[in-house]
Amino acid sequence: MEMEKIIASERNRFYKLINFRLSYRFMRIGIAIVLLTIVMMFVRAFAMEGDTVWLKVLLQKFLLVGMLIMSLSKDKLEDEMTIILRTQSYAIALVVGVIYALVMPYVEFGVSNVMTSGGESFKNLGDFQVLLFMLMVQLMFYHNLKRYR
Amino acid sequence: MENTIKVERAILNITQDDLAKRIGVSRQTINSIEANRYVPSTVLALKLSDVFNKPVNDFFKLSNDD
Structure with missing residues (x-):
């Protein structure tokens, strides 16, 4: 009985995880992050001087996070x-x-x-x-x- | 799977949008079901049955390739 409860609880947690979605307003947040990051990428490439590799790596991460938020948000x-x-x-x-x-x-x-x-x-x-x-x-x-x- | 949802909708004189709102889906989903591009889940079929006040078998039929 105890084992069944544990299995049921694990199953519920698993379903909660696979059904996880962000609310619709996160779509706009994701789009804003992506657009802002793309603008910053252009600024870094054409208007900034010096060693900005760290910024390039950071912006790449932001772009991925923004797109992931867009992907996970509900309709x-x-x-x-x-x-x-x-x-x-x-x-x-x-x-x-x-x-x-x-x-x-x-x-x-x-x-x-x-x-x-x-x-x-x-x-x-x-x-x-x-x-x-x-x-x-x-x-x-x-x-x-x-x-x- | 074939269906006569369009006919049932015409009998009740409701639009795709009205039907969609009643069963909590988008109008495009109703359109896809009517065009046989999408086979709804049992839950959705039972909701449709509720709206049309008919058993599911009356408006959903298996086709030869099912």
Whole structure:
């Protein structure tokens, strides 16, 4: 009996975790963070001098956090269909993200060697590039799936 | 799965938006169900049954490919 209670409690906590969503107002907060970060990225690239690598890394983190907030926030009217569409978009983003992470380094390597003799040495993608791509694919597919539903 | 929700809605003389509000979903979801692009959950089917005052089998039918 005690064991059943523990299992039920764990199951409830697990479902709470997987059903976690931020409220709709967080969508605007996420968009604001993303836009502000992009503006700051341009400012850093074209208007700032000196060693600003730390700022670049910080802005990359802010961009990911902003997009994650957008991804996790609910719609104005959340129903079972939007939940299914969101689940589908996460599945697509995962698959496309893994393919991107596997294929893109070879594409970059090939292109750089074709364009310039010698080219760049082979290197894997960074976490920022992969995560940004996956979040972009998820948001794009979710909104497209909603549009064509 | 095929359905006659559009007909049931016409009998009650309500719009997609009215029906959506009554069962707590978006108008686009009702549109997708009517167009057979989306098969609703049992909960939603029972809510529709409540609104139309008919059993679910009266407006949802299995098609040959189900």
